Amino acid sequence: xxxxxxxELGATLYVPCLxxxxxxxxxxKKYLYLKSIVICLEDSTALNEVEKGMKRLEKxxxxxxxxxxxxxxxxxxxxxxxxxxxxxxxxxxxxFSLPKFDTNSMAEYLSIxxxxxxxxxxxxxxxxxxxxxxxxxxxxxxxxxFKEKILVIxxxxxxxxxxxxxxxxxxxxxxxxxPLYLVLSTIINTFKPYGFNISxxxxxxxxxxxILEKELLRDKDHQLFNKTCIHPRQIEMIENSYKxxxxxxxxxxxxLKEEEAIFSYNSRMYEKATHSNWxxxxxxxxxxxxxxxxx
Numbered sequence: 001x002x003x004x005x006x007x008e009l010g011a012t013l014y015v016p017c018l019x020x021x022x023x024x025x026x027x028x029k030k031y032l033y034l035k036s037i038v039i040c041l042e043d044s045t046a047l048n049e050v051e052k053g054m055k056r057l058e059k060x061x062x063x064x065x066x067x068x069x070x071x072x073x074x075x076x077x078x079x080x081x082x083x084x085x086x087x088x089x090x091x092x093x094x095x096f097s098l099p100k101f102d103t104n105s106m107a108e109y110l111s112i113x114x115x116x117x118x119x120x121x122x123x124x125x126x127x128x129x130x131x132x133x134x135x136x137x138x139x140x141x142x143x144x145x146f147k148e149k150i151l152v153i154x155x156x157x158x159x160x161x162x163x164x165x166x167x168x169x170x171x172x173x174x175x176x177x178x179p180l181y182l183v184l185s186t187i188i189n190t191f192k193p194y195g196f197n198i199s200x201x202x203x204x205x206x207x208x209x210x211i212l213e214k215e216l217l218r219d220k221d222h223q224l225f226n227k228t229c230i231h232p233r234q235i236e237m238i239e240n241s242y243k244x245x246x247x248x249x250x251x252x253x254x255x256l257k258e259e260e261a262i263f264s265y266n267s268r269m270y271e272k273a274t275h276s277n278w279x280x281x282x283x284x285x286x287x288x289x290x291x292x293x294x295x
Contacts, residue, residue: 015039123153153197175215200219
């Protein structure tokens with residue numbers, strides 16, 4: 001299992017297993033700027049095409065060459081995951097995105113990765129459990145021993161909205177859809193203080209950029225620096241939003257490298273003891289994405 005940092009995931013592109021461009025993407029001949037991909041056998045693959053998708057996956061892994069692209073697979077369900085793990089060369093991928101991860105499925109999911117310990121996992125919270133803070137606490141307790149393997153907790157925004165019999169309005173960010181925002185806030189408050197990273201939900205309206213830009217600003221406010229992406233057109237905008245400003249870089253360096261416990265910058269007070277965690281995240285983003293307003 002190669003070392004991967006949460007911030008390196010960037011805009012994680014979900015690609016159906018039967019997508020015509022899949023081999024080109026995996027072989028780094030298409031979307032060269034892409035940092036991570038999830039090959040999907042779940043919702044994006046029709047039930048009668050799962051077998052065809054599995055054969056495609058087997059063929060792809062036969063000629064697989066490891067590159068800088070981080071590659072994950074989203075199985076259809078737990079039984080499908082068990083079948084995927086039997087495929088030759090499966091150890092060459094980086095890990096799995098686990099759909100419908102909840103109090104009903106977590107024990108079986110985690111028992112698999114107790115025995116198979118060389119993959120990262122990304123549980124997707126997207127069932128009715130997300131509406132119960134007690135069940136989220138149960139999930140947290142089960143996941144805590146696996147923290148080293150968990151790159152990010154993914155949030156299935158579209159599935160959560162489906163449980164509410166609704167669909168995303170393209171004119172609204174997730175932060176303006178109150179039930180979804182309350183769920184996201186609870187997930188952040190349950191997991192993030194204890195060292196888990198959280199993804200931001202997909203913005204399915206890939207022809208609309210002003211709302212995506214607005215949503216990305218709010219993602220930043222909530223320290224969400226991995227976003228599920230369903231169209232390559234979104235990747236550049238998402239990852240540009242992860243660049244740091246010159247001021248953020250200056251302040252972060254001052255917090256981490258200088259000895260003074262407190263200082264002011266642009267009429268704002270900063271404390272080394274209080275703001276160092278934020279500063280570390282700025283430096284990590286700078287190393288991967290650079291400075292947004294560089295000359």
